[in-house]
Amino acid sequence: MRPLRPQARVPRGLLSALIATLAVVASLVTATAPAQAKAQTQADTTLCEPFGTTTIQGRYVVQNNRWGSSATQCVTATDTGFRVSQADGSVPTNGAPKSYPSVFNGCHYTTCSPGTKLPARLDTVSRAPSGISYGYVADAVYNASYDIWLDPTPRTDGVNRTEIMIWFNKVGPIQPIGSPVGTATVGGKSWQLWTGSNGANDVLSFVAPSAITDWNFDVMDFVRATVNRGLAEDDWYLTSVQAGFEPWQNGAGLTVKSFSSDVETGSGPGEPDPDPGDPAGACKVTYATNVWQSGFTADVAVTNTGQAPVDGWRLAFTLPSGQRVTQAWNASVSPSTGAVTATGLGHNARIAPGGTQTFGFQGTHGGAFAEPAGFSLNGTACTTA
Known part of the structure; x- marks a missing residue:
């Protein structure tokens, strides 16, 4: 039988130092792991209720908004946006989507984001800068849609008169409401235009010829294009801006990585600029x-x-x-x-x-x-x- 190799001896001082070092490392791991778990729990909130909402960044609302299907859908709100964590079921691609999980600034069906400046009359809005970053998946049928809602009144409690849809991406055999009416250049990009009605409101859709994942733009560029087409008036109100997805089939993994929205208002026609001391x-x-x-x-x-x-x-x-x-x-x-x-x-x-x-x-x-x-x-x- 082959003799066992004798174990090397560790000097007593070095052994004591090694034990002390391992104890410190163990205490750091023990202290850090719960803190990391706690931070993760606080940062992420999962919503599975059909119309569940939560607030992110103290100023935007994430909504599950599962309105066209009884199958389970869950969204997980993050610090900067949300991801679709579960998206069961499917609906026919020649009809309406099964949901619109999204994040918004403004007011939507009586829910308003904290501190929002919306509704705001169009002729008082100078700029409405917004930024969006999307994460896409391949095994689903969906669009990535940025919605802008306009109404003749500053309503906060239901469907608005005109809906502007910006299709950043579409996957599968789906199309916007209505029919194509040509092309337009808005915000320095070329878009395919569709117009129609869903029975409750007019819809003007701007469809990107190829997928856009990240973009910073002015919402008012699209609003002014809509006014120019006669689908809104300057004395109407911008009530909300929303970024999300309309899935027809599956959709788990779709992500709004980040979302930002602001509204810069000035004086209306014939009104003097307000003085800070006024x-x-x-x-x-x-x-x-x-x-x-x-x-x-x-x-x-x-x-x-x-x-x-x-x-x-x-x-x-x-x-x-x-x-x-x-x-x-x-x-x-x-x-x-x-x-x-x-x-x-x-x-x-x-x-x-x-x-x-x-x-x-x-x-x-x-x-x-x-x-x-x-x-x-x-x-x-x-x-x-």
Whole structure:
């Protein structure tokens, strides 16, 4: 039998140092792993409810928006966008898609993104810069669609009059609503144009001849092209911009890697530029509450103390920790916790000079109850009464 090789001896001092080093490494791994897991849990939120939503970056809303199928669809919101993590089922390619998972700035079916400047009247918008980065898959039938919604009123509660669709990519035997009407150059790119109606609104589609994965552009270039074609007017409102996918078959792995959207507004026709010291944008808020052990109601009055009307009013404030909105009336309030925005509905979207609009909501709370510390109306700080 072959003799065993004798083991080498390790000097006692070196052995002690090695043991100490291994202990430090082990403690770092133990401390880091839970922290990394916690960060991952906090960063990613998965939505499987058909119309589930969540907020990212404190300013955009990710929506699952599974409206055309009963098959399961889940989206996972990330720090900068979202990915479709599950997309079961399929629908015929000669009809409507099964969903529109997307991320948006603005207001969509009573849900408004925090602090949004939308709705905004078109003739007051100078620029609406946006950036999008898509991740595509091959084993699905879908389009990558950027949607722009326009309406004659600053509505926040339903379907708008005109929908602009920018098809960044399409895979499979699908086509836009309506019929082709030629080509156009918008934003320095060439597009195939389609027009039609889905029965609820007019649709103007700009279809890229080949896939676009990343682009920074001005949304108003497409809005102005739509106005020029007679499908909108300068006194209409931009209500939301949305970036996502319309899948017909499968779709897992489709990703909005990043999304950004802003709206830069100026003066309307014949209106002077507002002076920072001018009280024209000033406002006053009265916040009255009824509080019990685990719940409360808030009745809010927003008064325009300025000299010009406020169209499409949005009141932003931050709920103290532990408070959650469960229902609201006379306004949409979203998200339900943290930095929220209350947005007027179609019937009360304007506050005349010296006028007041009221709304309210019910919520839950934990621990000692407190009121929001400050309010701002369309970006202007308000006084409280």
